[in-house]
Amino acid sequence: MHLLRRVRARTAPAAASAPDAAPGPEALAEARDVSVRLGARTVVHGANLTVRPGEVLALVGPNGAGKSTLLAALAGDLPLIAGELRVADRPLSSWTPRELATLRAVLPQSTTLAFPFTVEEVVRMGRTPWAGTPAEDGDEAAVADALRATEADGFAARPFSALSGGERARVALARVLAQRTPLLLLDEPTAALDLRHQELVLRLCRDRAASGAGVAVVLHDLGLAAAYADRVAVLHEGRVAACGPPAEVLEAELLTRVYRQPVEIVPHPRTGEPLVLPRRDTLGSGSTSP
Amino acid sequence: MAQREPTASAAPQREAGGRAGRRRAAPALLTAGLLAALLVLVLLSAGIGAYGIPLGDIIGSVRHRAGLGGAELDRVAESVLWNVRLPRVVLAVLIGASLGCAGALMQGVFGNPLAEPAVIGISSGAAVGAASSITLGLTFFGNWTVTACAFVTGLATVLLVYAMSRSGGRTEVVTLILTGIAVNAFAMALIGLCVFFADSAQLTQITFWQLGSLAQATWPKVLAVLPCAAAGLLAAPLYARKLDLLSLGERPARHLGVDVERLRVALVVVVALLTAAAVAVAGIISFVGLLVPHLLRMAAGPGHRFLVPGSALGGAVVLVAADLAARTIAQPAELPLGVLTALVGSPFFFWLLRRTRRRQGGWA
Numbered sequence: 256m257h258l259l260r261r262v263r264a265r266t267a268p269a270a271a272s273a274p275d276a277a278p279g280p281e282a283l284a285e286a287r288d289v290s291v292r293l294g295a296r297t298v299v300h301g302a303n304l305t306v307r308p309g310e311v312l313a314l315v316g317p318n319g320a321g322k323s324t325l326l327a328a329l330a331g332d333l334p335l336i337a338g339e340l341r342v343a344d345r346p347l348s349s350w351t352p353r354e355l356a357t358l359r360a361v362l363p364q365s366t367t368l369a370f371p372f373t374v375e376e377v378v379r380m381g382r383t384p385w386a387g388t389p390a391e392d393g394d395e396a397a398v399a400d401a402l403r404a405t406e407a408d409g410f411a412a413r414p415f416s417a418l419s420g421g422e423r424a425r426v427a428l429a430r431v432l433a434q435r436t437p438l439l440l441l442d443e444p445t446a447a448l449d450l451r452h453q454e455l456v457l458r459l460c461r462d463r464a465a466s467g468a469g470v471a472v473v474l475h476d477l478g479l480a481a482a483y484a485d486r487v488a489v490l491h492e493g494r495v496a497a498c499g500p501p502a503e504v505l506e507a508e509l510l511t512r513v514y515r516q517p518v519e520i521v522p523h524p525r526t527g528e529p530l531v532l533p534r535r536d537t538l539g540s541g542s543t544s545p
Numbered sequence: 546m547a548q549r550e551p552t553a554s555a556a557p558q559r560e561a562g563g564r565a566g567r568r569r570a571a572p573a574l575l576t577a578g579l580l581a582a583l584l585v586l587v588l589l590s591a592g593i594g595a596y597g598i599p600l601g602d603i604i605g606s607v608r609h610r611a612g613l614g615g616a617e618l619d620r621v622a623e624s625v626l627w628n629v630r631l632p633r634v635v636l637a638v639l640i641g642a643s644l645g646c647a648g649a650l651m652q653g654v655f656g657n658p659l660a661e662p663a664v665i666g667i668s669s670g671a672a673v674g675a676a677s678s679i680t681l682g683l684t685f686f687g688n689w690t691v692t693a694c695a696f697v698t699g700l701a702t703v704l705l706v707y708a709m710s711r712s713g714g715r716t717e718v719v720t721l722i723l724t725g726i727a728v729n730a731f732a733m734a735l736i737g738l739c740v741f742f743a744d745s746a747q748l749t750q751i752t753f754w755q756l757g758s759l760a761q762a763t764w765p766k767v768l769a770v771l772p773c774a775a776a777g778l779l780a781a782p783l784y785a786r787k788l789d790l791l792s793l794g795e796r797p798a799r800h801l802g803v804d805v806e807r808l809r810v811a812l813v814v815v816v817a818l819l820t821a822a823a824v825a826v827a828g829i830i831s832f833v834g835l836l837v838p839h840l841l842r843m844a845a846g847p848g849h850r851f852l853v854p855g856s857a858l859g860g861a862v863v864l865v866a867a868d869l870a871a872r873t874i875a876q877p878a879e880l881p882l883g884v885l886t887a888l889v890g891s892p893f894f895f896w897l898l899r900r901t902r903r904r905q906g907g908w909a
Contacts, residue, residue: 330796330800331799332796332799351804352799352802352803352804352805353802353804354802355800355802356800356801356802357802359800360800361796361797361800363794363796363797366793366794366797367793367794368792368793369656369657369658369791369792369794370656370658370792370842370847371842371846371847372789372792372846372847372848373846376789376846376848377793380789380790380793380801381801383786383790383801383802384801384802386786434801
């Protein structure tokens with residue numbers, strides 16, 4: 256409980272001052288020169304990454320660039336071969352699993368369930384870290400809010416295993432939201448979702464950031480990253496090739512090199528927001544905006 | 546992370562909707578129903594047999610012994626009731642509860658509804674310890690020697706099966722079943738060796754393991770398994786909530802604050818305690834731990850807070866009923882209990898296997 260208060264105390268000012276302003280200097284989670292090996296391959300090489308309170312940090316990059324691995328390392332799932340991980344200003348390993356569960360929630364790329372629990376039961380699992388604390392009184396509200404926010408309340412009574420892929424993804428996200436932690440690590444939350452729900456999920460990320468949480472999210476859609484992230488980290492062959500505000504980081508030369516696909520950046524005709532488009536000149540004219 | 550396929554017991558669509566409302570009331574109703582069934586079966590078991598004892602006499606005699614009035618029966622009836630029937634019934638309750646509970650825990654730990662002590666070889670592993678302690682004439686632990694040996698080899702077997710059947714943080718059905726076959730084969734070979742080296746008195750004692758029976762029930766036997774069974778049964782419900790989280794997978798469970806390594810070790814020990822308790826006196830009684838949790842999960846949902854104690858209760862009901870049937874179906878002969886449960890359980894297992902395969906779209 257006092258753990259939470261400490262974290263809240265730290266995260267609150269960032270939220271109060273200005274939700275969308277430049278994030279404060281403090282770190283909810285930090286990777287310092289982290290290297291991770293999976294099998295014989297070193298997937299992440301000396302990566303540095305900081306998740307700050309009040310911001311949405313998007314991790315982008317081509318397949319196999321190490322986005323998910325870096326996120327899993329931040330979650331404490333993988334052994335490091337070099338570097339250090341810190342959560343809420345302490346080494347990750349100094350927290351007990353239970354304490355960590357009140358600090359950060361993790362959305363895996365896919366969620367499976369060994370037994371046919373209902374959607375509501377699955378979301379309620381997100382509340383277990385708070386059992387026996389005063390926050391337990393908020394269980395019902397947290398579950399109901401999370402179900403509503405992800406538009407999963409319509410099928411709350413159905414077994415999880417009877418849902419479609421997109422519905423499962425939203426329920427999994429609802430479980431993570433119900434955990435109500437100051438740090439969210441989301442691995443491709445939009446992969447299985449339709450247009451409406453992709454936007455919905457990223458608006459939820461923004462809402463969480465606005466209330467002081469730090470959100471690190473792996474995304475494939477550079478447009479979503481550009482539109483919703485405060486900072487974007489571009490991963491390339493296990494290294495953080497660039498990290499900063501979308502307007503600075505998302506530039507054609509870097510993305511063309513990293514994705515090995517010619518890319519152009521054009522401002523949105525109405526809002527001026529950067530739009531990332533693959534160049535399709537060879538396929539014929541008219542595929543890009545003026 | 547490797548792509549995972551949906552695991553075995555994906556619930557069918559038709560379970561949706563109205564099912565959820567019933568689920569909330571189901572645990573209370575089921576508990577009441579199972580308790581009532583257990584009471585009735587215990588009384589029936591105590592009364593029915595080659596020497597019939599009327600219900601009123603049983604209650605009277607129990608009240609007499611408890612100092613609550615009632616009356617003592619005649620010498621034969623009193624002896625049959627207290628030295629033959631009741632130890633057997635109490636043993637059936639203990640062992641049934643242990644097996645049902647062990648099954649529910651195992652399925653939770655492996656995240657796999659086909660896990661069961663006998664199917665994956667834990668029971669045979671424990672039987673190796675029991676059989677060898679008899680053949681070697683070990684008595685270092687007095688009355689508890691056989692149980693202790695069964696526990697040690699049972700524990701070793703659970704650890705072995707666990708280590709061999711898991712890869713990438715999960716247990717595939719095929720790997721689990723094949724590991725079970727290998728472990729069972731090896732354990733049976735060891736038991737075969739024990740049989741080969743045993744003298745004829747030991748031989749009779751060992752043979753009944755391979756069949757599974759409560760015919761040799763006595764109060765000392767009840768005492769021999771009581772500590773193991775009680776410890777396991779009391780500890781098991783403590784892990785119910787964590788088992789729920791484990792069904793999300795190991796990593797998500799860890800993200801929700803479960804110390805997965807510790808949980809696993811604790812549950813493996815509890816499973817070994819429960820299985821050893823059952824095997825040490827009754828031999829290998831299969832499928833109770835498979836059937837009971839499955840039926841309860843269908844009726845009341847997969848939440849372990851009901852499933853774990855509920856499976857203990859259900860296991861007791863099933864085993865008391867099975868033992869009553871084993872004693873009375875072919876009177877005056879007595880069917881081996883393990884044979885009876887396997888006769889009923891195997892087709893069920895087969896059905897479960899087919900269903901799991903269909904849901905997963907093959908084993909590949």
